[in-house]
Amino acid sequence: MTDSNKDHGVLYLGIDLGTSRTSVCSSNGERATLSSFVGYAKDVVSRKSLGADILYGDDAVNKRMSLDLYRPLSKGVIQEGEDTKHGKGDKEGNLRAAADLIKEIIARAKPRKDELVYAVIGAPAEATIHNKEAILDAARGAVDSVMLCSEPFAIAYGLDMLDDVLVIDIGAGTVDLCRMHGTMPDESDQLTLTCGGDFVDSAFEERLEATLEGARFSAKMVKDAKERFASVADSMEPAIVNFPVNGKPTTFDVTDQLREACRLIIPPIVEGLGKLIASFDPEFQDRLKDRVLLAGGGSQIKGLDTAIEACMHEMLGRGKVQRIEEPLYGGANGALKIAHDMPAEYWEQIK
């Protein structure tokens, strides 16, 4: 990106590049979120009927029959391997999709042509150098200067909670646990679990297949039902869905199946918290237990904060969990705060 005509200030962006959703917060007040899907028209006919070469987010999912659909991130890093139910698996295609996704989310922040764009992107805590390189390559075409930072760190920074805090960031692919103690978290401060939103979807789908005789449903229908009703509470709002049986819409109560699937993530999370707490200075362990932040799209599961607290009481003796105010924008808000705070000379040097 050239900056020869960019002499009218700087637009700062914070971007949360997630497996399921990608969000941006910008210093011009714009913010946007979209599902991390990119679809390319399969042929001339579909291109004409869609009226575009590329569709993004839910638009892409809804028109997936006419598209080569990609969900470029898997478990928080660039997808590579076999095709999955979420999208195609070829590396080249996923790299291209990641680049297009980043370009699109930046465009939604409405940068002006005459201003520099500096972005901080929250990357998964355990992403490899090559994955980070792929993310940086994807972003460089659309911004003038870019830095990466660990996603859970960005969340804590955005809330100004830098000392003795445990962050639980529940994404679609992974659950990142991060211990903050006033310095940059290193490897020993971070744990990545694979029981994210996709894991809940799979568990929920398995239970539906086992219990709903004759019902037909897609991965998207399962995910939609989860996002609408997900709860771990004993008395939750009834999860009533309509799935076709022999082509006829039929109503099912899937409350128990959903509750069971959602509850599966609690023990591994608390076990992970236990590991991070146990290796911390014993004098401050109780303080750490009382300052647990729950973030990420998965934190929207109703009653999850209370349930984790109860499990912590049982397994670790005590615990206090706070759900962050804006689960969808927590990472992007924090990344934007880092972008604001970063000295101008650092931005210049990293260009």
Place this chain on the structure above:
Amino acid sequence: MAKGLFTPHEIHHLMTAEFDRSNRFGTPLAFLQIGVDRLGYLHDLYGEESKQEILGAINELLRDSTRSSDLLGYPEGDRILAAVPHIEGEHANFLAERLVSGARALTFEADGRTLRITVSIGLVHTADDVQSFDEMVVLAREAMTTAAEKGGDRFLRAKKEQPDVPAPAMPALTTPGSGEPQFTDVLLAESLKQALSGEGGQALLAKELLSKIMSEVEERFQSAGGSGDGRHEMLERRVAKLGDMLSRTEAQLRSVLDAQADDGVASVYQNVQGLDASESNVDQKKELLTAIFDANVRMKQIIEADDKLTSKD
């Protein structure tokens, strides 16, 4: 807009649940009642089909103007009721304004004539100190009725009677019936000037809201017996920071307005929301930012070295 899946009664129940959630977690929520001005008259002249087409177009306008995943709404008689979670008060004003101007731009064909419509909107926000969802519904209905009685083509944000605290008037964000495009640079500049003038406006309103939040937090803290609740501590810190940021943002924007230039206004935010030397943990933050920068430089060096090796091979 949830439609067809639930009955209006169920949606009302979901809206109530959304209000409770908003109350519990302190997330913002706006509630709107939208009425088409003189709809009965249009119905009498052009029939039920035209009326339904108009209501359908307003529904669609509402869906297009909001994050559809968040929106809960349903038609009730000739009105449309909508709850929009996770929207700040100011943005709710903008949404209502967008709906008013969007409705004004709609056209319909009936009996060979082109029809134009206007709407009246009653808006209530959780920041307006409402105690229950039912109260929101009543306040929004009253505001919508008042807006319609004043000639329609406008929104009114409902305010509870608060005799002890004189509420500053909202700046004139709407220019009903003018037909001029809304929120052009000129209007925005005018709104900013009004908002920042010493006679009240949004700045005062925001300050007042902040002080109300502060006293509310204090009250809750004391009623909880002053226990060392981390949430209280966090809220108090954030309110104080926001108040400070607000003052500095006002000062910066004033200087931008005085200079009569908007070049790089977005960069203002690094000055007002960036690292502040008066923050207690500024040194710690500087260290952390340097660590992020160093890590990125190191990563860049590794990638470049790797690229060189690969190209040699």
